[in-house]
Amino acid sequence: MVSENLLLDFGAFKVELKKGETIFKVGETPKYFYQVDSGKIKMCNFNDEGKEFIQGMFSGGESFGEPPLLINEQYPANAMALLDSAIYLLPKEDFFKLLYANPEINLQFTIRLAHRLFYKSLMASEISSQDAAHRIIKLLDYFKDTVYKVPTDQKYRVDLTRQEIADLTGLRVETVIRTIKELEKQGELTIKSRKVYR
Structure with a gap:
């Protein structure tokens, strides 16, 4: 969603991940904005019996984990690499600077989050009934x-x-x-x- 050059201009750095590697866990405090460069990332939870529920999957150009970052809450899900992957990390303070300096990107995030909220509402209804x-x-x-x-x-x-x-x-x-x-x-x-x- 955010161009590589813009991310780097605001202080982002790239991290390589192996398949199965954890990025963050439930209950951790957000410190970075994450965007996938290559590979595939999933956000998931596990119930008491160990059954996994995938909250979302993200690939090249997509970001993940923004809601807790934006509202200063702990992560409600785990994030891990489904494949060998590369992601950009942008420190929280620098992410907010990027948004303030680029209102069009701010609007893109609002639309993207609205799509995710729509999807979660749709699936919650389907799963329950x-x-x-x-x-x-x-x-x-x-x-x-x-x-x-x-x-x-x-x-x-x-x-x-x-x-x-x-x-x-x-x-x-x-x-x-x-x-x-x-x-x-x-x-x-x-x-x-x-x-x-x-």
Whole structure:
């Protein structure tokens, strides 16, 4: 979202991460603005039984963890690298200087946060009241229409694993696998070489 040059001008630095490496944990105090340069980052929580729930996934150019940083609260989720990744870290004070000096970027953040709030509201409603098939379709349509903006005349190749779909929808991975097969039979999805298309 923020250009590399602008981040560097305001004091950002790049950090290389190995797959599985933790960036921050639940309860830690935010000190940096984070933006992904390459790879993939997830924010997640675990329940008492150890079941993971993914709050969001972020790749090249996307930022993560801003709400606690902006309102001076502790992180409500963990962040870790899903793949070998590189991220920019910009100290909190410098991030605020960047926002004050660049109102157009400030507006972009407001819009981005509104999209995330919309997604969380959508998924909270789905998880609390809908069956597995409906949850999966709603999630895939959100990624197709809102995240990747795939034209309506094209198929969206789902880049989420079955486990990630489970973690994003609050379902068990076995339920996701079975439901995807049922959705294929109903013509809602296509599976080619183990890849799902919507």
